[in-house]
Amino acid sequence: MTEVVTKEELDEAFAMFYGMAASIKDLVSEPVEVSxxxxxxxxxxxxxxxxxxxxxxxxxxxxxxxxxxxxxxxxxxxxxxxxxxxxxxxxxxxxxxxxxxxxxxxxxxxxxxxxxxxxxxxxxxxxxxxxxxxxxxxxxxxxxxxxxxxxxxxxxxxxARLMPDELRYMQEAQAEDGTIFGADEDLFMFRVQDLQDKLGFEIPVDKPKAEVLLLTSGLDIHLFRDATGGAIETLHHMGIDYTLRTDAYEGANFGLLAGHEPTKKMLTEKLTKVAIEIGAKIVIVPECGHSFPAMRWGAAESVGHSVPFTAMTVSEYFGKAVMEGRLKLEKSKEKRVVALHDPCKVGRGGGVFEEPRAILEAIGWELHETESNRAYNFCCGGGAGNFLIERADKLKRAGYRIKMAEIEKTEAQSLVVSCGSCRMNFEVGKVKAGDTLPVESLAAIIAAHLPKKEKAEGEAA
Missing domain, CATH: 1.10.1060.10 (Alpha-helical ferredoxin)
Incomplete structure (x- = not known):
């Protein structure tokens, strides 16, 4: 895999993003007075x-x-x-x-x-x-x-207009222009061009028709570019007919997290209509826990009828491809012991358990399961927008500690995740607790183990 983001770049981006997230409360407008x-x-x-x-x-x-x-x-x-x-x-x-x-x-x-x-x-x-x-x-x-x-x-x-300030700010901002954390179309295209330069091939954007619609999120655009880059590189390697769209790239849904039904429906409907328009059979949501239920179960509800596509996560889509033999991965040269975090909405909610494990098995990494795993897996401690709420910091740390204690018992060398919100919470938790365990994107891991010879032949074709 071509390295789309170095550790130094990631650390710098994380520090910037963490500071930006921490300042959200100060940006909130005065609430409308309600009796x-x-x-x-x-x-x-x-x-x-x-x-x-x-x-x-x-x-x-x-x-x-x-x-x-x-x-x-x-x-x-x-x-x-x-x-x-x-x-x-x-x-x-x-x-x-x-x-x-x-x-x-x-x-x-x-x-x-x-x-x-x-x-x-x-x-x-x-x-x-x-x-x-x-x-x-x-x-x-x-x-x-x-x-x-x-x-x-x-x-x-x-x-009742009693949302936490941080979630209200995110919901109102996304309701206004459809973006989060300022990840507008210009920044999206800047990231696409950067990935294009590093990966060495043209990334399809705004194709009028495609079998697969790939979404990303403001979190990945700002911070976890290795996740989006990994998904793109793997789709390219597999020869999939896919596209990203400037009118439907943001998979996050803060209407769902905040409990604001009009925003939740509006955001899901926007993505759903584009997917239908381009004839997509699959919509791949980003490594983002709440984008999964918003599209998997909310798409049909948003437009009032059944939809001709299936919403799938990155781990689910590529995991099934591995299990069905459509995606071959190289064995890792490094014998590594890893732990795996199953995102709540994707795992417990969507039943996506065997797919990420098939990917880890295919590359030869030794998975040590946490004591609580699969359907009984503990949350990262900061899901559903909780990681943004400043006053909840003590509670978040308590939840994080429960989860991290189980991970530490596995003696894993790194933690594999397939949700940006979970990844963000683990990274923030590490900073707060002084932990050092590396946290890795499953999408980036997949791309790092694409067969070199087949990859070259695919690019030449």
């Missing part, structure tokens, strides 16, 4: 609209066994009972009990109505102390989907 009554009314409208028969059954099903607490990094890292996952649904449960439950005619006289102060207190529980990783879902004996219910809580707080 407490309006906040409560807006939140309740979201709750009452979102609680259908299925969610009502789940809210009734909890027996307060406490199993979910043992699945949550934030509870395990702090041992504070307020971070028990099911407790994060108490406010919504109160609205349901008072206004929708079979005994609401009695309970409305017994339970107090929610207040704006209740909503403000809820911010920490559903934004700072929850990444909606879904690990608690796996252990709940009643089958309650706590992560989805937390997402509904985020939507209610968004409607």
């Amino acid at each position: 407490d009554e309006e906040r409560v009314a807006a939140a309740k409208r979201v709750f009452l609209k979102g609680i259908d028969a299925n969610l009502a059954t789940q809210l009734e099903a909890c027996v307060h066994c406490g199993a979910c607490a043992q699945a949550c990094q934030f509870y395990l890292g702090t041992e504070d009972p307020k971070y028990t996952p099911i407790h994060k649904l108490d406010l919504m449960k109160r609205v349901y009990d008072r206004e929708m439950s079979p005994l609401s005619w009695i309970k409305k006289h017994v339970l107090k109505d929610i207040t704006a102060d209740d909503l403000r207190a809820q911010q920490e529980l559903v934004y700072d102390a929850c990444t909606m990783c879904g690990r608690c879902n796996m252990v709940c004996p009643a089958g309650i989907n706590i992560a989805d219910l937390v997402a509904l809580n985020r939507s209610a707080l968004s409607a």
